[in-house]
Amino acid sequence: MSNCIIIPKYKFTEPSNNLPGRKGIATGEDHFTIAFMRAYLEDASSIHNRSKKTTLAFAREIPVNGYGIADLHVVAWNVLAREKFPDTESFVKVVRPCTRAFECKLVDWRKAMAQACRYRFFANQTMVVLPEKICARAIPYLNTFKKIKVGLWSFSPENGKIRVHHTPRPLAAKSKKYYYQAIEKVSAASRQVLPIP
Numbered sequence: 001m002s003n004c005i006i007i008p009k010y011k012f013t014e015p016s017n018n019l020p021g022r023k024g025i026a027t028g029e030d031h032f033t034i035a036f037m038r039a040y041l042e043d044a045s046s047i048h049n050r051s052k053k054t055t056l057a058f059a060r061e062i063p064v065n066g067y068g069i070a071d072l073h074v075v076a077w078n079v080l081a082r083e084k085f086p087d088t089e090s091f092v093k094v095v096r097p098c099t100r101a102f103e104c105k106l107v108d109w110r111k112a113m114a115q116a117c118r119y120r121f122f123a124n125q126t127m128v129v130l131p132e133k134i135c136a137r138a139i140p141y142l143n144t145f146k147k148i149k150v151g152l153w154s155f156s157p158e159n160g161k162i163r164v165h166h167t168p169r170p171l172a173a174k175s176k177k178y179y180y181q182a183i184e185k186v187s188a189a190s191r192q193v194l195p196i197p
Contacts, residue, residue, distance in 0.1 A: 109128065
């Protein structure tokens with residue numbers, strides 16, 4: 001069990017639990033998402049091999065008011081002098097972290113694309129993650145993903161393999177307020193505490 005990666009989940013009321021038939025039981029999509037997150041966290045340095053931002057804080061199901069709940073939200077930064085910052089704004093100004101929001105779906109790639117597009121309000125990069133067979137249906141629309149600046153990745157839970165079809169360049173989040181809010185929520189939920197209060 002020492003090699004097991006534990007992915008924290010933010011303590012929020014989840015709107016999906018209010019839907020009929022949802023009794024808090026993990027679904028196939030939940031299992032897919034967790035398997036992807038573990039594989040991603042093990043391979044992040046090779047997937048983002050050009051990035052110098054190798055320190056990661058991450059959490060599952062981070063809700064941002066009005067823009068959805070990302071299945072995985074990652075804050076990546078380069079540790080400078082291990083200094084503490086008085087607030088999120090100072091942290092962002094000095095460290096310039098890259099935030100990545102992931103939406104994982106088993107079937108409905110169109111819905112995943114729409115959700116990931118909304119995550120651009122609070123993340124620098126957004127990606128859709130699909131099983132390989134479903135991703136094959138989305139690949140003919142890769143130019144659409146590129147135009148709306150949403151990444152497309154496939155994942156095989158059987159062998160833990162992640163295949164990157166497109167990753168958008170990091171862009172400024174559309175809302176500074178929600179960008180800061182998402183970073184604060186990841187900091188509160190993650191074991192890798194960000195150097196902010």
